Amino acid sequence: MSSQEEPFQAAAPEPAASSADDGMTWWYRWLCRIAGVIGGVSCAFAGLWNCVTINPLNIAAGVWMMLNAFVLFLCEAPFCCQFIEFANAVSARADRLRSWQKAAFYCGMAVFPVVLSLTLTTLFGNAIAFATGVLYGLSALGKKGDAIAYARIHQQQKQMDEEKLTGALEGQA
Secondary structure, eight states, X not given: OOTTXXXXXXXXXXXXXXXXXXXXXXXXXXXXXXXXXXXXHHHHHHHHHHTSSSOHHHHHHHHHHHHHHHHHHHHHOGGGGTTSTTHHHXXXXXXXXXXXXXXXXXXXXXXXXXXXXXXXXXXHHHHHHHHHHHHHHHHHHOOOOOHHHHHHHHHHHHHHHHHHHHHHHHHHO
């Protein structure tokens, strides 16, 4: 490697670095992304439908839902927002967030319109966006341990308890 290529290697971003440390499998990551896109579509349609009223709280909730749809598209599917210059930068920044941060953000975004105007439209429109946050939250919990590892830990703990008990009994005698 020549000395001219070294600065370019150092400046090149590492896309695998953020995806390797979060512990998500490829199919679960795609499931979360697809849920985000479907949640964005449902928020957009329900938000538009919610704006067709004279109640100002419904209109505010509808506008917020359409904003949720835009943010979901921007973070989960930046190819849908090709006309926006900063879409790829926002998506890359969203990819660097931890799963629990995405979960809190998406669930918080989905709950606000429901609190603002509790109607069936806001409930059903935000349900999939909330489910996307739940999926990210579940991935933040991590993998479930296997039964063999738990059995080993339990066996070791049992042996330590028996050793303590025999040590205490020997000390009394």
